[in-house]
Amino acid sequence: MKYLKVILLIAILFFFDCKANATRVKVRLFSNNNIEALYVSFDLGVYALFANDSLLLEPELGEGLSVELLPTALGVCVSVNNYNYGTFRQVTLQATDTACILCLNPRGVKQRTYEGNLIVSAFDSKNLRIINDVDFETYLAGVVQSEIYGKQSDIFRIQATISRTWALRNMGKHRADGFNFCDYVHCQAYQNRCVRPDIMLGTIQSAGETIVDTNGNLIDTPFHSNSGGQTANSEDVWRTALPYLRSVQDTFSLRMRQSDWTKVIPRDKWLNYFAKTHKLNTQDSEVRNTLLTFAQPERKAKILGVPLTRVRTDFNLKSTFFTVTTDSKSGDVLLLGHGYGHGVGLSQEGTIRMVSLGISYDSIIRHYYTGASIHRDENISQRYVDNFVTEITKIIDEDNANPGRVKSKKDDWLGKLFRVRDRMDREEEYDPTKQELESDDFKIEW
Numbered sequence: 001m002k003y004l005k006v007i008l009l010i011a012i013l014f015f016f017d018c019k020a021n022a023t024r025v026k027v028r029l030f031s032n033n034n035i036e037a038l039y040v041s042f043d044l045g046v047y048a049l050f051a052n053d054s055l056l057l058e059p060e061l062g063e064g065l066s067v068e069l070l071p072t073a074l075g076v077c078v079s080v081n082n083y084n085y086g087t088f089r090q091v092t093l094q095a096t097d098t099a100c101i102l103c104l105n106p107r108g109v110k111q112r113t114y115e116g117n118l119i120v121s122a123f124d125s126k127n128l129r130i131i132n133d134v135d136f137e138t139y140l141a142g143v144v145q146s147e148i149y150g151k152q153s154d155i156f157r158i159q160a161t162i163s164r165t166w167a168l169r170n171m172g173k174h175r176a177d178g179f180n181f182c183d184y185v186h187c188q189a190y191q192n193r194c195v196r197p198d199i200m201l202g203t204i205q206s207a208g209e210t211i212v213d214t215n216g217n218l219i220d221t222p223f224h225s226n227s228g229g230q231t232a233n234s235e236d237v238w239r240t241a242l243p244y245l246r247s248v249q250d251t252f253s254l255r256m257r258q259s260d261w262t263k264v265i266p267r268d269k270w271l272n273y274f275a276k277t278h279k280l281n282t283q284d285s286e287v288r289n290t291l292l293t294f295a296q297p298e299r300k301a302k303i304l305g306v307p308l309t310r311v312r313t314d315f316n317l318k319s320t321f322f323t324v325t326t327d328s329k330s331g332d333v334l335l336l337g338h339g340y341g342h343g344v345g346l347s348q349e350g351t352i353r354m355v356s357l358g359i360s361y362d363s364i365i366r367h368y369y370t371g372a373s374i375h376r377d378e379n380i381s382q383r384y385v386d387n388f389v390t391e392i393t394k395i396i397d398e399d400n401a402n403p404g405r406v407k408s409k410k411d412d413w414l415g416k417l418f419r420v421r422d423r424m425d426r427e428e429e430y431d432p433t434k435q436e437l438e439s440d441d442f443k444i445e446w
Contacts, residue, residue, distance in 0.1 A: 025139050025167070027132045027190055028174065029114070030106055031182035035128040037107040038120065040067040040093065045100030051078065051088040059096045067093070071122035093118040101193065104130070114142075114193045131179050132190075139181075140164055141194035141203040147223075150352050154361045156202025157209075158351055161365065161374065162221040163188055165210045169218045197399070201392045208380030211365060211372050219244050219372050220345075226258035227347040228321040228339025231368065236301035237309055237320075237342050245344055246370040247299060252357075253350035258340035261318045267292075267326065270333040273314065278306045292333065294324040299343065309342075319343060345369065 042062045049057040049067070057080065061067065068079040069091060078085045093102065094117050102118055105111045106128075116134030123129050132139075144159045166188065171180055173187060183190040194200050213219050220242060222234075227250040234245035253259055274280040274291055282288050287304065294303050299321055302308060308320035315335075322337035339347075346368040354364045362374050399405075 023136055024116075024133060025136050025171075025181065026119070026179035027134065027139060028177070028179045028182045029104070029112070029130045029132050029190075030109060031186070032184045033106065033109050034126070035106045035109065035130060036071065036126055038069040038128055038130060039105040039107075040069065040118065041065070041103045041105070043101040043103050043113060046096045047093045047100060047102070048096065049078070049080070050092040050094060051085070052090060053092075056085060056088075059094075061093065069120050069128060071125055071128045073122075073125040076120055076122050076128065090119065090121045092120075098135075106130075112192050113195075136167070137203060137207070138194070139190065140167065141200050142190050142192060143167075143188045144203055145194045145196060145199050146189035146191040148348050148352075150355070151198065152355045153198060153202040153205060154355045154364075155352055156199045157206045158202075158346075158355075158361050158364055159223075159348070160203040160206040161209045161211060161361075162223055162346060164206065165218055165221045168210060169220065197392050197395050201389060201396065204385060204388055204392065207385050208377030210375050210377075211369060212375045213244055213372055216375065219369060221369065222342065222345035223348055223368075224339070224341025224343055224345065225347070226256055226339045226341065226349040227253045227343050228259060228319055228337070229254050230299050230321070230343075231345065231347060232299050232320070232343035233301075234344050236299070237344050244369045244372045248367065248370065250347055250350050250368075252353040253339065253347045256349035256353060258318070258349055259338060261337040261340070263315065263317060263322075263335040263337065264327070265315065265333045265335065267331050267333050274304070274306065277314070278304075280304060280306070292324060292326055296321060296323060 042065060045062065046059050047061040048055060048059040049061055056078075061080070065081055068082075070077040070079075072087055075087045075089045076091045077087045078091055095115070098115075101113055101115055103111065103113050104118075114132050114134065115138050116132055119131040119133055121129050140160050140163055143163045144156050147163065148155060148159045150156070167181065170187070174180060174182060181187040181190070194203070211219050211221055220234075222245070229250055231246075231248050231250055233241065233247045235241040236247075271282045271288065271291060275282045280287055280291075282291065290304055300308065303311065311317070312320045317335065317337060319337055319339040319341060321339050321343060322335045325334050325336060326332070327334055346365070350368075351364055354367070355361070365374060366372065
């Protein structure tokens with residue numbers, strides 16, 4: 001029996017420890033905010049508290065306790081349930097097992113929850129730097145939840161594949177800062193832990209999948225909300241022409257949430273912008289007429305030599321894909337726009353439409369990334385992935401069958417999936433008297 005348990009444990013750990021050359025990543029949280037105070041509570045599991053790399057509190061931080069972290073000129077001031085432990089250069093909350101969840105409440109910023117470890121230091125006396133040290137695939141699931149909406153698992157599988165490809169290609173983007181990624185669009189949005197099992201299902205289905213060019217190299221995988229009906233060439237946005245980032249017709253993005261928009265701009269403001277900022281002679285009738293009747297039956301990169309990316313930025317437009325007309329009554333300039341985002345690479349709403357039409361996930365990826373293909377890591381155990389998919393599908397079916405059921409935090413689906421692994425790691429048998437309120441109906445069938 002013990003031998004079988006060890007084999008099963010190896011299989012489980014194999015999947016999570018062979019992440020296409022990445023196992024854990026460090027992600028700076030609240031990277032777009034100044035954090036003057038952080039209050040941490042514990043939704044699931046137990047944490048240990050380290051200060052300056054030394055153990056400050058044994059693994060006893062859990063439900064019912066709270067930690068207050070404040071920046072000072074000397075470091076981070078630490079209090080647990082209002083008892084002050086002092087000020088330290090760096091503070092780490094370290095999870096004791098996989099199914100541990102932290103609830104983060106920064107002062108003045110919306111609450112978030114994350115898995116994994118938390119590393120906190122002070123930028124200065126008024127600002128904390130907060131880093132989540134987390135499993136790579138767990139991070140990806142959080143990215144997928146933050147970056148795309150939908151219901152079908154293939155939507156999440158596609159987003160996970162392009163987000164994994166981007167992350168592996170940009171692992172050192174913030175190396176000089178002491179972490180891998182930030183949680184904002186500068187890298188990839190990572191606004192919360194994944195709380196939806198259907199999103200984790202799509203992420204698991206994509207295990208080991210990345211997108212490569214004809215030479216087998218990881219590609220850049222930019223994506224945007226909606227192309228407006230046609231994607232853009234990479235050089236029209238970022239100057240560099242890449243063979244797999246070619247403009248393609250994209251009717252799948254039409255008639256979606258972000259497919260159309262309108263912007264009203266006073267006529268004089270529009271003309272003066274091109275005159276003063278870009279030195280165009282707007283007194284010339286031909287120049288003025290072009291600026292007031294500009295059309296894009298297909299995407300263009302410039303208007304009278306002015307990059308449309310610059311116009312988009314200066315007028316805070318949703319995209320560069322727009323037509324200019326004039327309101328017959330007010331005389332204001334009307335920009336009739338299409339799409340949302342830079343337009344290069346994959347359109348998320350186009351993807352959602354294609355999945356709903358039954359188009360396969362690999363065909364969707366090839367549609368948006370010209371000549372690229374999906375590479376599958378042979379080291380990933382497909383047998384294990386299939387069994388994991390089966391079990392998480394059971395959880396989804398159970399939730400769908402009981403839509404009004406209230407679950408305890410200890411019955412969280414993440415805890416249900418990983419608790420078995422953690423017990424086997426400790427070579428313990430399940431004892432319901434020691435696992436109060438925990439649901440333990442998750443089993444892997446081989």
